[in-house]
Amino acid sequence: MTLSPRAITRRAWDLPRNLGDVIFRGWAWLMAATILALIALLVYELYAGSRLGLARYGFRFLLDQTWDPVFEEFGALPAIYGTVVSSLLALAVAGPLGLLSSIFLAELAPRWLEAPLSLLIELLASIPSVVYGLWGLFVLAPILRQPVGSSFRNTLGFLSLFSCIPLGIGMLAAVIILAIMILPYITAVARDGLRAVPNDQREAMLALGATRWETIWRVVVPYARSGIIGGLMLGLGRAVGETMAVTMVIGNRPEISACLFNPAYTLASLIANEFTEATYDLYVSVLIELGLVLFGVTLLLNALARLLVSRVGGGLEERQA
Amino acid sequence: MSKTGDRDTAYARRKLINYLMIGVTALSATLAVVALAAVLGYVALNGFSALNTDFFLHLPTPVGVAGGGIANAIVGSFIVVGLATLFALPIGLGAGIYLSEFGDNRFGDLVRYLADVLSGVPSIVMGIFAYTLIVARQRHFSAPSAGFALGVMMLPAITRTTEEMLCLVPDSLREGALALGLPRWRTTVSVVVPTAARGVLTGVVLAIARVAGETAPLLFTTFGNPFWNVDINQPIATLPHTLFTYAISPYDDWRAKAWGTALVLAALVLVTSLLARRFGRPRGVA
Numbered sequence: 001m002t003l004s005p006r007a008i009t010r011r012a013w014d015l016p017r018n019l020g021d022v023i024f025r026g027w028a029w030l031m032a033a034t035i036l037a038l039i040a041l042l043v044y045e046l047y048a049g050s051r052l053g054l055a056r057y058g059f060r061f062l063l064d065q066t067w068d069p070v071f072e073e074f075g076a077l078p079a080i081y082g083t084v085v086s087s088l089l090a091l092a093v094a095g096p097l098g099l100l101s102s103i104f105l106a107e108l109a110p111r112w113l114e115a116p117l118s119l120l121i122e123l124l125a126s127i128p129s130v131v132y133g134l135w136g137l138f139v140l141a142p143i144l145r146q147p148v149g150s151s152f153r154n155t156l157g158f159l160s161l162f163s164c165i166p167l168g169i170g171m172l173a174a175v176i177i178l179a180i181m182i183l184p185y186i187t188a189v190a191r192d193g194l195r196a197v198p199n200d201q202r203e204a205m206l207a208l209g210a211t212r213w214e215t216i217w218r219v220v221v222p223y224a225r226s227g228i229i230g231g232l233m234l235g236l237g238r239a240v241g242e243t244m245a246v247t248m249v250i251g252n253r254p255e256i257s258a259c260l261f262n263p264a265y266t267l268a269s270l271i272a273n274e275f276t277e278a279t280y281d282l283y284v285s286v287l288i289e290l291g292l293v294l295f296g297v298t299l300l301l302n303a304l305a306r307l308l309v310s311r312v313g314g315g316l317e318e319r320q321a
Numbered sequence: 322m323s324k325t326g327d328r329d330t331a332y333a334r335r336k337l338i339n340y341l342m343i344g345v346t347a348l349s350a351t352l353a354v355v356a357l358a359a360v361l362g363y364v365a366l367n368g369f370s371a372l373n374t375d376f377f378l379h380l381p382t383p384v385g386v387a388g389g390g391i392a393n394a395i396v397g398s399f400i401v402v403g404l405a406t407l408f409a410l411p412i413g414l415g416a417g418i419y420l421s422e423f424g425d426n427r428f429g430d431l432v433r434y435l436a437d438v439l440s441g442v443p444s445i446v447m448g449i450f451a452y453t454l455i456v457a458r459q460r461h462f463s464a465p466s467a468g469f470a471l472g473v474m475m476l477p478a479i480t481r482t483t484e485e486m487l488c489l490v491p492d493s494l495r496e497g498a499l500a501l502g503l504p505r506w507r508t509t510v511s512v513v514v515p516t517a518a519r520g521v522l523t524g525v526v527l528a529i530a531r532v533a534g535e536t537a538p539l540l541f542t543t544f545g546n547p548f549w550n551v552d553i554n555q556p557i558a559t560l561p562h563t564l565f566t567y568a569i570s571p572y573d574d575w576r577a578k579a580w581g582t583a584l585v586l587a588a589l590v591l592v593t594s595l596l597a598r599r600f601g602r603p604r605g606v607a
Contacts, residue, residue: 021506029423031413033432034415036435042473045453045454049453101352104346108346109347120357121353123594124360126527126590128536128586130536131564135359138363138367138576183356184353242443248565272445276541276544287449294445
């Protein structure tokens, strides 16, 4: 076969041979850059939207207690308190449960049980949050009001935690709903972390005469701890940002109260409830500023979680290396 | 007490703890499953009694008027989710292709990180984003603004699954295609992407199912609409939003309809994601 001279001597005005490659790569790059641009736009829009509130109050109002938009009083502390308490308590409930479930799934369950259980727990994660909210409002809240709430109040009412009248909806309902909602995330991430522990670690411990539980608790879990903590952070991030289910069951009252039965508020539910009702620019702006705060907090939590989870390895980072 | 006796009791204690803790882990897993069964069971039970053919074919009726359905919300949900997919699909696929085929550099790492950031953004914040960017500028609620919000939420999932699935395609296939004289873009388009198509499709369908149930981004974008509307520049009804409106209403017949809507929505989402998992890869990405 002979090459035509044209293939060898290319002239300056010829189109590059790899024009298709250049275009294709450019298109793919553009699409990737769009993600970058969208994030930048998101941050800009949140900042621009909250400029009015920032100029008027800065971030001081985050520590004010009174939320009364009619008199332009915007104290976000009750909502921040509600967000922090509800998500931390939910984590306190779902964290141990999720860790134990993940241990069962990764270490103990027989194979025929493990696959359907994993699927079920992943299904929990795909139920829409508004459906959880509906369930919380009409099934969970009545239970919390009558049998659970009143018996707690009668027996432990001397504690301020249980001293108020149980309305059903309130902080406790939100905590339980959130715990159910973040449980699958924590379980799935922790399970992957446990699975990544090399087998010789387990074998060595068993060979030393340890029981199965001792192997799991003293070797496997510590080995997988960054993945587990990452899963917890991810769950916490979900709980902080969760909107609909919480809005439907927390009672939406901007008050700080130690009692678990009392209605409360979270940042996300505050925005969801009042955004369309915000009647003047400053009000809207303050709500957007709360959105900015929420974005910042979840960003921080997620960044930490990713950092910890990626240390587990086995993910993309490893393949790229 | 002899030393062996001590050792025996210590061993018995360790064995007891062993079985106890194994039992506790099994109990925790059971509890998680019971929670799922409780939620789904109530939705199925209460929802089923609200269902009839009218529920799927008719428009909502005012409070107190019997009958009526959620036909407008079903159609509206499909419109909004369809728009979201139209928006997210090209960007997500393109970005995924970039990351897998050309993304072995700092820019690729940055995009990967930002995709993760995006997946952690609370849905309500996405609602604000779509509101200030589109609704506030156009001065009216619309389906595309909601499609945008949901589309941005789908992006990270589509991008990362595309990347992961393309990465699974063995390099020998790429090399074979290049050796046959195909340019790189033809290699990607005609060899790599079709090989990974099934996995990518699964990921895309899972992402669609995930956002179809999102409510918070719709509050300030579609706004909801009790009437028939297929004009995308008007407020439009969607399943999650209709469910929310009915659920927080004080009327019994609306609450019954909320359960019916919940069943329709949950069934759509769960069946779609189950089918995607079943016909896609054996194990889906969470």
